[in-house]
Amino acid sequence: MPGLEDLYREIILDHYRNPRNRGELETPPATRTEGFNPLCGDEIVVYLDLDDAGVVGDIRIGGTGCSISQSSASMMSAAVKGKTISEIEALTHAFKAMMSIHESSLDTDGESGEDLPSELPEGVKLGDLEALRGVVKFPVRIKCATLAWNTLAEGIGQATADT
Amino acid sequence: MSAATSLDRLDVARIKADFPLLQQEIKGLPIRFLDSAASSQKPQVVIDAMTTYYETINANVHRGVYAIAEAATNALEASRVRVGRFIGAPNPETEVIFTKNATESLNLVAQSWGRANLGPGDAVLLTQLEHHANIVPWFQLQAEKGFEIRWIPLTPDAQLDLTDLDTLLDGVKIVALTAMSNVTGTLTPVQDLTRRAHDAGALVCLDACQYVPHLTTDLGDMGVDFAAFSGHKMLGPTGIGVLWGREELLDAMPTFLGGGGMILNVTLDGFVPAALPAKFEAGTPPIAEIIGLHAAVDYLDGLGMDLVREHEVSITAYAMRSLTERFGDALTIHGPAEPAMRGGVLSMAMDGIHPHDLSQVLDEHAVCVRPGHHCAKPLMKVLGVGATARASFYVYNDTDDVDALADALADAQSFFTF
Numbered sequence: 001m002p003g004l005e006d007l008y009r010e011i012i013l014d015h016y017r018n019p020r021n022r023g024e025l026e027t028p029p030a031t032r033t034e035g036f037n038p039l040c041g042d043e044i045v046v047y048l049d050l051d052d053a054g055v056v057g058d059i060r061i062g063g064t065g066c067s068i069s070q071s072s073a074s075m076m077s078a079a080v081k082g083k084t085i086s087e088i089e090a091l092t093h094a095f096k097a098m099m100s101i102h103e104s105s106l107d108t109d110g111e112s113g114e115d116l117p118s119e120l121p122e123g124v125k126l127g128d129l130e131a132l133r134g135v136v137k138f139p140v141r142i143k144c145a146t147l148a149w150n151t152l153a154e155g156i157g158q159a160t161a162d163t
Numbered sequence: 164m165s166a167a168t169s170l171d172r173l174d175v176a177r178i179k180a181d182f183p184l185l186q187q188e189i190k191g192l193p194i195r196f197l198d199s200a201a202s203s204q205k206p207q208v209v210i211d212a213m214t215t216y217y218e219t220i221n222a223n224v225h226r227g228v229y230a231i232a233e234a235a236t237n238a239l240e241a242s243r244v245r246v247g248r249f250i251g252a253p254n255p256e257t258e259v260i261f262t263k264n265a266t267e268s269l270n271l272v273a274q275s276w277g278r279a280n281l282g283p284g285d286a287v288l289l290t291q292l293e294h295h296a297n298i299v300p301w302f303q304l305q306a307e308k309g310f311e312i313r314w315i316p317l318t319p320d321a322q323l324d325l326t327d328l329d330t331l332l333d334g335v336k337i338v339a340l341t342a343m344s345n346v347t348g349t350l351t352p353v354q355d356l357t358r359r360a361h362d363a364g365a366l367v368c369l370d371a372c373q374y375v376p377h378l379t380t381d382l383g384d385m386g387v388d389f390a391a392f393s394g395h396k397m398l399g400p401t402g403i404g405v406l407w408g409r410e411e412l413l414d415a416m417p418t419f420l421g422g423g424g425m426i427l428n429v430t431l432d433g434f435v436p437a438a439l440p441a442k443f444e445a446g447t448p449p450i451a452e453i454i455g456l457h458a459a460v461d462y463l464d465g466l467g468m469d470l471v472r473e474h475e476v477s478i479t480a481y482a483m484r485s486l487t488e489r490f491g492d493a494l495t496i497h498g499p500a501e502p503a504m505r506g507g508v509l510s511m512a513m514d515g516i517h518p519h520d521l522s523q524v525l526d527e528h529a530v531c532v533r534p535g536h537h538c539a540k541p542l543m544k545v546l547g548v549g550a551t552a553r554a555s556f557y558v559y560n561d562t563d564d565v566d567a568l569a570d571a572l573a574d575a576q577s578f579f580t581f
Contacts, residue, residue: 004527004578008520013579040519041536041543041550064549066519067579144519 006134007141008067015071015128020078023060025049030058031159035151037143042069044147048155054085061148068132068141073148075128085156087124092149094124098133099142170477173470175561181206181462182559192529195567200345200373200508200555201533202395205459209398212458213451223447225424239450242457243440249460250371250390251381252407257439260406260413261448265372266296268391268406269339271443272368273300275416276389278308281336286311288335288365290323291545292344292351295538297370301339315340317545321347321498325356332363340367342374342385346537346551347498348479348508350374357386366412372396376557377475377506379468388412394452398558399459403452406443413439420445463558471558475507478556482509482565489569493576497546507556510537510546513572516579518552524578525552528571530564 025032025047035044042065049058059081061073076095080088135145169175179185182204187194196204222232224239240256247255262268277300281287287301291314305312313331316324321344332338338360343350357367368389374380375390376397382390389412394403408416418425418436422445427435436442463471480502486494486509495512499505513521522534532554536543543549554568 004524007523008578040534041540042519043549066517068519070517138523141519141523 003137007138009131009134011128011131012067012071015074016067019061019070019074021060021074021081022062023047024062025058025060030060031155033151033155033158034063035147035154037065037069037147039140039143040066042066042144042147044069044073044151046073046148046151046155048152048159050085050156050159054160056080056083056088065147066141066144068135068144069147072129072132072145075132076148076152079127079129080152085160088152088156090124091126092153094126095129095132095149096146098126098129098136099146100136170481170562171470171474173466173474173558175474175559178466179559179561181208183207183210185559189529190527193567195528195530195564197554197556197560197564197568198531198533199376199396199557199560200537200553202401203376203398203557204559205400205455206398206462208462209400209455209458213400213455216451216454221450224450225441235450238454238457239448242453242460245457245460246405247407249380249464250375250392250405250407251383253383254410258407258410258413260408260440260443261453262391262404262406262443263402263449264395264404265370265391265393266404268404269296269368269370270300271406271419272339272389272391272408273304275419275443276366276412277301277304277337279417281308281310283309284334286313286333286335288313288315288331288338288340288360290315290340290351291317292321292323292341292347292349292542293339293539294341294345294370294372295540296372297339297341297368298541310336314541317542320500321349321542321546322504323349323351323356325352328356328359329363332360332365335360335363335365337366337368339370341370341372343377343506343508344498344539344542345373345508346510346539346542346546346553348373348505348510349498350505353385353387361386373506373508376463378472382407394456394459397456397459398462399456400449400452402449403456410439413443419443422446424448466558474558475556476502478560478562478565479505479507479509481562482554482556482568485565486511486569486572490572490576494572497548497551507560508553509555510551510553511572512548512551513576516575518550520579521552521572521575524575525568525571528567528574530568530571532568 030047030049043063045062047060051057059077220231220234222235224236244255247259366388369387371390371392375392389408395401425445493514497510518534
């Protein structure tokens, strides 16, 4: 099946079969944020434990979805643990740039419509997340890949608003 | 490619030839269109009818005194009567309202009839099979009017569980139900339920979107009070829907959308609405689409709705049998087990493969199915799934399409086998 290997890379299927950081966290202190993909019915829950310094102490993922949304969530959870909010923002922007999403559509308060730089900012490593690059060739699935990230951004907003 | 086995009296090979879209290849493979429950393909005669309108009699309706304007008006009104006859409407000239789609038709009932007749202490009865189009308009109105919304539950095989119907009907003013589920294909006992609803003093508003395209429809016989359906699911164009309602109800209802065409008189002090059906048809209607719908109804009647139904039962039975034989317990098909109890809609769950991933692999085989919640999230919850992959059949589908679906499912299974 030509093309499908671009989408379903082995590492994606590995995260789908063996999702990292699956589960729940006690709320509070953690926050719980739900995300929905209204097109396909995928639902994701992000439990986020931010410490006083704004570092992700712990994160857990719940919900159901396709291999792309679930693996993206799994990889994201592994990538953001121990990171500061600003590091996560840089990573989120880098990931969405890979998904070919313009800065202005990342956040509702985005002020510029320019393309994101294709070069990653210094110190930002996508690691396993690079495996999701093939999703761009299947535009319908981009929303699957970004669902967890949008939910995380909402969760961070919720957690920082609470403190 | 092997010749498709003929299962029934419908000449599917000949029918397929009438649909230009089905002649093309996708990724070098013949297209296997199995998503007619979302929107059907259009035969050449429907496309031609719309083109001919634009090329020969394009003019606004109900206004001009010149020849082509009169011809356009006549063509529109002829379609109204034709569509009305197709669904067994007792008074097609006044009771068939053209809308944008079934969603608008159902919103019309909620916003016009509902707004005038529902308040605190009243109840609306829905079923857990409903499409969002027959749920959300009632929620919208409930927020304003404060009535109660109740639900008819389902049996494990997704049929209506009418055990507590008498209790559920107490205080209900309208029952809004689907004639056939767009997810499980469940056919509901419309006639029986309508009789019991009427006995309890409630009206019945039927979502007939998945019924009218596939089964002989006699609204007079069913006894319902309103019925809604869309042209694009019955070989007709998008942008045209129908609301049928009993004349005395429509007459008594307040207007819905306001504007040109729906008035008898307008002064500085207000307006007087036009008589039916114009009363509910504000603005220039989708004339070409209405004419296209006429051609679609002619085409379906030419095939014979009894043969259409016979074909869909046989291809559904063939699909359920062959898929079950091939995949056993690895494949779940939601809904009634007996093909005669359902329409040609198969919502599938394949062990270990999310519907979205399944549909992606099927696309590589040019097999078009629909993954997702099918605008029926409450039903998804009852079925205990977030989504399904849905294959749906129509007059142009044959056993080759089903076999291609089965091969593609097998490929998905081997691709995702852990």
